[in-house]
Amino acid sequence: MQRSYLSALARRCRTAFLAVAVCAATLIGGLTTTMLSGPNAYAAVRPTGAVAASSQSLPCDIFSQDGTPCVAAYSTTRALYASYNGPLYQVQRGSDGATTNIGLLAAGGYVNAGAQDSFCANTTCIITEIYDQSPEGNNLTIEGPGGAGGQDQGAVADALPITVGGHEAYGLAIQPGTGYRNDSTRGVAVNGEPEGMYMVASGTNVNSACCFDFGNAEVNNHDNGAAHMDAVNLSTTCYFAPCSGSGPWVEADLENGLFMGSGPNTNNLGNASSYVTAMLQNNGQNTFEIQGANSQSGGLTTWYNGPLPPGYAPMQQEGAIVLGTGGDDSNGDVGSWFEGVMTAGYPTQAADSAVQANIVSAGYSGSTNPNPSALYPNAPSAAGPAVVHSAGATTAYSSVFTVDSGNGDLQETYLPYIGASWTTQNLSTGYGTPPVMPGTRPVAIVHCGYTSVYTVDAGSGDLQETYLPAIGQPWSTQNLSTEFGTPPTAVTPTAVVHTAGTTGCGYTSVYTVDSSNGHLQETYLPYIGDGWSTQDLSANYGTPAVLARTSPVAIVHCGYTSVYTIDSAGGDLQETYLPAIGQPWSTQDLSAEFGTPPSSVTPTGVVHTSGATGSAAACGFTSVYTVDRSSQHLQETYLPYIGAPWSTQDLSAGYGTPQVAPGTQPVALYHTNYTSVYTVDAGSDHLQETYLPYIGDPWATQDLSANYGTPATAASPMVLEHPASDGELTWTSVYTVDQSNAHLQETYLPAIGDPWTTQDLSANYGTPPVAG
Numbered sequence: 001m002q003r004s005y006l007s008a009l010a011r012r013c014r015t016a017f018l019a020v021a022v023c024a025a026t027l028i029g030g031l032t033t034t035m036l037s038g039p040n041a042y043a044a045v046r047p048t049g050a051v052a053a054s055s056q057s058l059p060c061d062i063f064s065q066d067g068t069p070c071v072a073a074y075s076t077t078r079a080l081y082a083s084y085n086g087p088l089y090q091v092q093r094g095s096d097g098a099t100t101n102i103g104l105l106a107a108g109g110y111v112n113a114g115a116q117d118s119f120c121a122n123t124t125c126i127i128t129e130i131y132d133q134s135p136e137g138n139n140l141t142i143e144g145p146g147g148a149g150g151q152d153q154g155a156v157a158d159a160l161p162i163t164v165g166g167h168e169a170y171g172l173a174i175q176p177g178t179g180y181r182n183d184s185t186r187g188v189a190v191n192g193e194p195e196g197m198y199m200v201a202s203g204t205n206v207n208s209a210c211c212f213d214f215g216n217a218e219v220n221n222h223d224n225g226a227a228h229m230d231a232v233n234l235s236t237t238c239y240f241a242p243c244s245g246s247g248p249w250v251e252a253d254l255e256n257g258l259f260m261g262s263g264p265n266t267n268n269l270g271n272a273s274s275y276v277t278a279m280l281q282n283n284g285q286n287t288f289e290i291q292g293a294n295s296q297s298g299g300l301t302t303w304y305n306g307p308l309p310p311g312y313a314p315m316q317q318e319g320a321i322v323l324g325t326g327g328d329d330s331n332g333d334v335g336s337w338f339e340g341v342m343t344a345g346y347p348t349q350a351a352d353s354a355v356q357a358n359i360v361s362a363g364y365s366g367s368t369n370p371n372p373s374a375l376y377p378n379a380p381s382a383a384g385p386a387v388v389h390s391a392g393a394t395t396a397y398s399s400v401f402t403v404d405s406g407n408g409d410l411q412e413t414y415l416p417y418i419g420a421s422w423t424t425q426n427l428s429t430g431y432g433t434p435p436v437m438p439g440t441r442p443v444a445i446v447h448c449g450y451t452s453v454y455t456v457d458a459g460s461g462d463l464q465e466t467y468l469p470a471i472g473q474p475w476s477t478q479n480l481s482t483e484f485g486t487p488p489t490a491v492t493p494t495a496v497v498h499t500a501g502t503t504g505c506g507y508t509s510v511y512t513v514d515s516s517n518g519h520l521q522e523t524y525l526p527y528i529g530d531g532w533s534t535q536d537l538s539a540n541y542g543t544p545a546v547l548a549r550t551s552p553v554a555i556v557h558c559g560y561t562s563v564y565t566i567d568s569a570g571g572d573l574q575e576t577y578l579p580a581i582g583q584p585w586s587t588q589d590l591s592a593e594f595g596t597p598p599s600s601v602t603p604t605g606v607v608h609t610s611g612a613t614g615s616a617a618a619c620g621f622t623s624v625y626t627v628d629r630s631s632q633h634l635q636e637t638y639l640p641y642i643g644a645p646w647s648t649q650d651l652s653a654g655y656g657t658p659q660v661a662p663g664t665q666p667v668a669l670y671h672t673n674y675t676s677v678y679t680v681d682a683g684s685d686h687l688q689e690t691y692l693p694y695i696g697d698p699w700a701t702q703d704l705s706a707n708y709g710t711p712a713t714a715a716s717p718m719v720l721e722h723p724a725s726d727g728e729l730t731w732t733s734v735y736t737v738d739q740s741n742a743h744l745q746e747t748y749l750p751a752i753g754d755p756w757t758t759q760d761l762s763a764n765y766g767t768p769p770v771a772g
Helices: 003-016 020-031 059-066 113-119 349-362 427-431 480-484 537-541 590-594 615-619 651-655 704-708 761-765
Strands: 070-075 089-093 099-102 125-130 140-142 161-164 167-170 172-174 180-182 195-202 213-217 230-235 249-253 275-282 287-294 301-307 320-323 335-344 386-390 396-403 410-415 423-426 443-447 450-456 463-468 476-479 494-498 507-513 520-525 533-536 553-557 560-566 573-578 586-589 604-608 621-627 634-639 647-650 667-671 674-680 687-692 700-703 718-722 731-737 744-749 757-760
Touching (some): 059 349, 099 113, 386 718, 410 450, 507 560, 520 560, 553 604, 553 621, 560 621, 573 590, 647 651, 667 718, 700 704, 757 761
Antiparallel strands (some): 161 167, 213 320, 230 249, 507 520, 560 573, 604 621
16 A cells, blocks of 8 residues: 555544544554455455435435545436435426526425426426535536537437336436536545445436546546546447456546456456446545445446556546546547436445446336437428327327328328327318329427417418317317418428427428429428418528428428428428528529439438437438439448538449339438338339448348238338337337338337337228328
8 A cells, every 4th residue: 555545544533523533543444455466466355334314314425424424416307315305306497597506305305307398398407417415515517528529518318218216307318418427526535535426317318439437537628648537438439448247347448448357357247127226436546346236126247347457556536526427528438317416435345246236226217218309309200191199198109191082082090199090080071171183192290288280271372270279179270371371372381390499399490392393492480379470481591492392301400400302403402491580591403413313303311310429429320311313222322520621422223222113212210229211122013221320330121011010001101100019109100001002011120139120000990091
């Protein structure tokens, strides 16, 4: 034991005003080592006697009784001291920028999540500050830029609903570009001082990107070299091969490496439970220890207890605290986080075990995978014939809108929840929607709680809105052309919701093509209750006339609204984009500038999460899929982040997607981290899926008709991601029209890794034959 280490411990006792007996125990414990052989040589021998913890003791009470008090204690779910009755975190409302603190139901109890629900009703909220429950006051705020990442963003406050102790709560959903930090702390270990830490996180919502960390980091947000970090990490990164299994593993981020030991450690078998207790202790001089557990049951497993890696002894911690990123703001990771503490001094095994028992008794329950619709409310594909609309707190209706091939009536085939029976109703006869123009489809969106279906009147070409204020209320129909000036059209519209900055719901826009001149039109609604307005984007901002029989496609990505069209003159792919509400639109030719081949069919667009670092990448890749008119090959034109150049690749030539059938268009869906593009094979009329597990992986292609029985089709598919029976947004459905009898088919995937299944909704539930 080095003299400087003893001096550091003594200084900590003086500066932290710890009781003499506690400091003595800490100093004595720090000197206790034993010589072992093998990988645990020089492992610390920690006292294992029982900690005097009452049934009311919470984690920081236990550590205080152990003589290793908390110097940082955070949770979005509960108190970590029996006496604590302050705020847990702060949320900021998207509609007006107002903030409020979210506290507890009672001292030493669980979070008052209802206060967040009330404050954030009908708008979005982010978590802007996480309060330190310890006396040190080391609150965490949204992390600024660093050596490997830009300015971070706050976590979406309602993206991770769970229960704890039977009470409603929300976890912290870490996505790429999300992180929290404090670079000016009190009481945290520096320069080789001992410390311990743990976090409760998810073993299912993980990735291999850097770095889902919680703990001690550099004070300047840069990589200052080996031993300048001491943070617990949970990820699927195997930094020093070989590793056992596929993880995730509890590891130590000591900077410039994620360590399961002083080198490879195949004894670390990983922790893949929904809730994981991840623990790290480090005496700062020669030893560290890694432990893990299921936070819902059982005790701790010691994955490593041995010497620090070469070049890391002694440690050189700087004392900043980081949550959700690496020490240099590397922020490409994902994770679900619920609570965590850091201690002064090296806790005993008895204290760690008592804390694990308390975590189990807290009663964590529910899925630890964030809700994609909350994280990326505009990330799904452009508006289409299928939609999920909320029915209340426990269910979510799924609806597919089709056109009766016999009379053009608008039909709704709806499912209250997975496991229920589908039902079909005729919205034209029931609520007055005019017959739909042949060759066009309905398009549905959910906005401000309303569900709206936009159709084209077969008789006049007028734009119609059939809308539902809430499940259980009657539908209504209005003519947006006669009432608000939308020019008649002859092609399927598209719709999008984009944040307006004045209300939580955002602007709703419907994009159409004027049948008289091919001009791109926008019909927009600032908020429910306002009047609609219409403007000509071609006349005002230069969008070229749109190719006949093709439709616009709109998406929102990284705050931008983009509308993609096919130029009538040469088939070029055009992007007409709006950086923010109130700014002018701009137009660019993606074919001329970035090589997208000319096309003659409607494109599709999607936003899919990027594995890259940097706050811009947190918004996700934007991809537009087109069909090369000369070869019928499927093309992807993609943008890694706003400000980067677009690139184009041929998915048919590169990955085997069959030629796309004439008269059909691709449709894309981002679902459970996968990106899938569904097409119809020109040779067989089979339904094809071309899918990408993660950005950077190779694409793959499969024939869903040959493999799973989807009937051949001559119409473009329709897609939807909707909640499974457990409430998780994992159920993927592709709707097609059987070319032999025009029956509506559903080919569905309960979750990634399950087999697809096909059923005939027309035969089973009465959907009329569908117009192609």
